[in-house]
Structures are given as structure tokens and as C-alpha cells.
Amino acid sequence: MLKRSSVAFVVVVLFFLHHPSVVRTKSTAIQAQPAAAGLPLTMPNKADSLRFAVLGDFGTGSKEQYELATEMKRVHDQFPFELVTLVGDNLYGSERPQDFKQKFEDPYKPLMDAGVKFYASLGNHDDPQEQRNYKLFNMDGKRYYTFKPDTKQSVRFFVLESSYLEPQQVAWFEQQLKDSNSDWKIPYFHHPPYSSGERHGSDPQIRNALEPLFLKYNVSVVFTGHDHFYERTKPQQGIVYFVAGSGGQLRKGNIDKSTGLTAAGNDQDQAFLIAEINGDQMWFNAISRQGKVFDTGTITRRK
């Protein structure tokens, strides 16, 4: 009896030691309902945490984009995230000066007025020359870059340009990962290595180029867009991939349920993600335009 218990104990310990990330989650079916006054967020909201949001495929200038932006501000009132990581397709169609205003500055003005900074990556709809020089995207003139947010938490973001993943960029990325002593190394970019999108789906070329580096340098989560819905994958070799591609666009019913990848998804409404990092834990909530918190959970970082 004692022997069996010991074996079970060892198995459990080994699981926690070797399973790269542990995800505890809850997701709900999506119902379009009016939002309650206070959102039922499940974030710890600790003072010393890093709090951020993830948004992608948003720059349409549509009513839906503005409504989701309003919802983001409402969430920010409860959960004051410091920054927003943009996973690409920041402006659709023309990129004249008035488009930057209508498709970005106007909808997110309340957030920017509250001190929130946006850090953009480039999608296939984005003009690199225009956007990397756009001050409010904080790209500092670069097409790919890395930044460490001003926080007590040990976090560094790596922002890649996935539509032009030349060998120099991959080598740069590896060097940055190698040089970083941050506990959380978080890459984000546009094209998803894993996705259940019927329209686009997983990008095997991006996966082949980047996944070995994610594994080698203990990446735990990756944020992407491109497919116009929200999806959180089941851990793939221990890494959780998020697709947050419905910040303005939406491709209804586009999640292919047969892929076996999906841990949670929403292809019925525009959505964004909020996350909080404290120590080895990352909490997340996915929130729809209707104010529904439809996916929640915690990820323990890989070590």
C-alpha cells in the first residue's frame, strides 16, 4: 500500500516537474447577452502584477471594433492593464493619416488617455514603413523588436514579423531569447503556428521555424492573430497558443472543431484577452464585445 502511494506520489511530482506548463481553465458556451454593470473577471488583480491585454485583427473602423474598444475600457476600469500587445492587422484597407485616426486613435483614445501603451506587431494587412514609424505603436522604427515592460515581474516580450521571417530575423530572435534572463519570455506575432481556422489554420512554415526555439528557451505562451476568432489551444508540447484575431474582424463559425487543438474558442463575437503575470503564474480572461467572460484560466510557466 505504502509502495503504491509512493509510486503515485512520484508520478505526480514527475508530472509537475516535466510537464512544461500546467493549465487550469474554465470556458463557457457563448451567449450574446447584455453586459452586467461589473464584469465577472477572475483575475487576482494584485498591485505588483504585470497586467496586459492582447488584441488582433482590429483596425476596421467598424461599429464592432468601437464597441469592443468600449468594452476594453470598461474592463480597464476594473483591471487596469498597463499595455496592449497587438498581434497584427492593425489597419485594414488604406493607411492614410485619417485611417490611423479612425481605425486606431479614436476607438482607443480612452485607453491611451488612461496611460495604456500599445505595442504593435505587423500583420499581412499592415504597411511596415508607415506603421513601424508610427509613434503610438511603439515599434521604434523596427519591424521586429523586444521590450521589457516596466514591472517588478520578470517578463520580456518578443515581437516578430511573421510574414517575412528571414534567416536574420530568426537568428536575431534566438540571440535575444538566449540573452534574456526573464522568467517569462513571451513571443507574439501575426500568423499562428497552431490554429483551428477553416480559413487559414495552423501555419506549418512558421511553426517549423519558431517552435524549436520556443521549446529550447522555455517559452510558455504565444499570442497570435490572423484567424478572425478567439482560440486557446490545448498545450502543444507544453506551450499554450492563443489566437486573438477578432478585435474588429470576425469570421463567424470558422473554428474547425475537428482539429483537436481547441481548448476554448469563440467564433461568434469580437473578443480580446487580458492577462496577469505574478511570479510563475499567468492568469487570463477572454472577454467578448457583449461583455461576456467566456474563457478563464491559469498557466504555470515552463522551467
Place this chain on the structure above:
Amino acid sequence: MMKLDRRSVIAVAVSVSVLGGCSRSSSPPVDQSKAAVPGTASSPAQAQPVNEDAKALAGFLDRVNQYVALHMKLENTLPKLSKESTPQQVDSHQRQFAKLIQDARKDAKQGDIFTPESQAVVKKLISRIFSGPDGASLKASIMDENPGVPNLKVNARYPDEIPVSTIPPQLLQGLPKLPEEMEYRFVGNNLILMDTHAHIIADYVPNTFRQ
């Protein structure tokens, strides 16, 4: 006799080594220190085509460098963008710059940079990569949201209404490395050479693969 600079030869050596048989998408990045130098193929039978391909690509890079020299000369006549530049200033700069290049290259035509010889090498490279096990998914990746345009023109502004295509990492490993001012993209199945600062098409290779 075409004058080739050292950067061109190194980049071409990498490309030629890829042309020489590296078609698997999972191949590791080419180690430049071990890349074949043009003219050092293992047998005389192989040496000739490698030399010809290398020469064609080196010539291509030389013409790219000439283009970039013009690009830099013209760009320096414009006020520099700063980190505080507004979208209005960035857009205006881009359009003024495009106009300068378009005026300076008003007689430019398809094939000026991608000569027939270099077009043939590029098409061979693409064909080799596409004939590998990942060929279908590579093509699909390139053609994703890439409807093409009916009249592709050298010197024209890259069409605002169409997204840029993804260039798979395998292809970028094989093609000669470009200076920062330029990049490869696909419009339909045409491989374009894009001036990223001016947002215009400097040249293109038509019909690089069967759709």
C-alpha cells in the same frame, strides 16, 4: 565585364548552395561559412550550371545595389523622419519619395533588375522548393489573401487594397539576401522586388509557379 562586390558573392554562395539540392523545408538554416563558393562544385559536370546560376544571381544583386544607391541618394534629398513623425508626415514622405524614384526611373521596365538569366534562376529555386514535401502548403501560404492584380507595373505603388503575401522562411533562405530597403513579396504568382520605404514595385518575375 560585370563588377561584383563581396557582399553579392557571399549572398549568392548561400543561394546557390540552396539551389544545389536543399529542398526540404525542415532543413536547418544554411551555414554561410560552409556555403559553396561559386565554382567549387565537386565535379566538372556540376560546376558549369552552378557558375552560371551564381553569376546570374550576383548580377541581380549588383543591380539591386545600384538601385539602392539611387534610392539612398534620392531619400537623402527629403527631410528625415523622426520618432515624433505623424502619420501625415510619414505618408507624405513615402509618396514624395515614390515620386522621386518614379521620375528618376521613368523608363524602367520589367526585367531591368531581374534579367532573364536571374529570372530563370529564381524560377528554378522556387520550383525546387515547391517540389518538396511541403510544396503544397508553401504555395497555399503564399497565395493566402493574395488575389493578385490584373496589371502589375514596375515603378507603380504597391496596391493599397491588397495585403502583402507571406514569404515562407524556406524561400527567404534560398533567395539572395536583400538590403534593408528592399524585400521580396508575391502578387499573385509574380515575385516582386519591393522598395519598402517608397512602397513601390522596383521589378518583378512573372509567373514564378503554376497556380
